[in-house]
Amino acid sequence: MGEVYTLRLSDLRDQEEYLLDSADCQRKEKALRFIRKDDYLRSLAAGYLMKKYLPGFSEDRLRTGKDGKPFLAGGPAFSISHAGDYVVLAWDGNADGIGVDVEPIREMEYYQPILPFYTTTEEQKAIGNDAQKAVWIWTRKESLYKCVGEGISDFRELPDVLEDQALFSGILCCLQSWKKSGHMFSIAWRGLDKSRKFHVKPVEIR
Numbered sequence: 001m002g003e004v005y006t007l008r009l010s011d012l013r014d015q016e017e018y019l020l021d022s023a024d025c026q027r028k029e030k031a032l033r034f035i036r037k038d039d040y041l042r043s044l045a046a047g048y049l050m051k052k053y054l055p056g057f058s059e060d061r062l063r064t065g066k067d068g069k070p071f072l073a074g075g076p077a078f079s080i081s082h083a084g085d086y087v088v089l090a091w092d093g094n095a096d097g098i099g100v101d102v103e104p105i106r107e108m109e110y111y112q113p114i115l116p117f118y119t120t121t122e123e124q125k126a127i128g129n130d131a132q133k134a135v136w137i138w139t140r141k142e143s144l145y146k147c148v149g150e151g152i153s154d155f156r157e158l159p160d161v162l163e164d165q166a167l168f169s170g171i172l173c174c175l176q177s178w179k180k181s182g183h184m185f186s187i188a189w190r191g192l193d194k195s196r197k198f199h200v201k202p203v204e205i206r
Contacts (some may be wrong), residue, residue, distance in 0.1 A: 002092040002198040004100065004187065005053050006180075007045045007205075009038060009085045015205045019044040024051070026059040042082040049089040049203065054078055069149050079146050084183050090198065097171075097190045099146025101139040104183050105132055118155040126162055132179070137161055139186035140175050147173050147188040164194045 012019065019041070020028060027047035034040040050057045056075040063073050072078060077098045078091035084104030092098045111134035115124055118141060119134075127133045140161040145152065148168050152158065159166045164175050166188075174194040177186040187198060 002090070002095070002098070002189070002196070003053065004088065004090045004185075004198045004200045005049050005203050006102075006185075006200065007049060007087045007203045008181075009041055009045070009082075009087065012041050012045060012205065016041065016044070018205060019048055022051075023047050024059045026062075027051075042087050045087040046080050046082060046089070048205070049087065050078075050080070053089060053203075054091050055093070065149060067149050069146060079143070079187075081142075081146075085181070086183055086185075088185060090187055092189060095189045095191060097147045097149060097173075099143040099148075099188045100186070101142035101146065102183055102185050103135050103139050103142075105135050105179070107131055108134065111135070111138075118158075120156075120160050122160055123162060132184070135184045136177055136186070139184050140177055140188070143186040143188040144168055144173055144175065147190060165192075 023044055031040050031043035034043060057072060061073045063071050065071055076091050076093045077095050079098050079100040080089050081101045083102050086102045088100055088102045090098055090100035108129055108131040111131060119137060123137050141155060141158045144158060144166055148171050159168050161175060166173055171190055173188045173190050175188050
């Protein structure tokens, strides 16, 4: 069983007071450390998604692994990401690991200088001058890294992600990606079943 929940930052501008009031003390303290308003809202939104949709969640059970990846003690595998106008939560009660990433789709000029630092030669050929392909590969690599949870010093250590399966650090993972509202989303999970589909559910604050 796997679920993906998305929240748009632009829908939260008039919900700040509600989000703050509904947050646990630990989440309020964490959010208030951020200087930028968008980062503050993203932190509150992440806390809201986890509290409402992640089974067994409480801030007291939230831990951080040695690689910096958050996990829920005794709970299901989950991953959270926020960038651009979106905050996204993915969780899976059956997978040993899961990773999700979201990025806004920018102009190709943004990706050109950094392509050599996160892509293989074959991936660069596939990208050409296609910004959507560039961010597609970027989010797939991010989700794979989050899924496996292994520390790496260089993104070039990650395998090619042009196919819907990738072997990283001896672990076989499946990958899915989709585009929505000028953003690219990718999800990776441990296992062999690449035909599996996740339910993507846009969330409205009520």
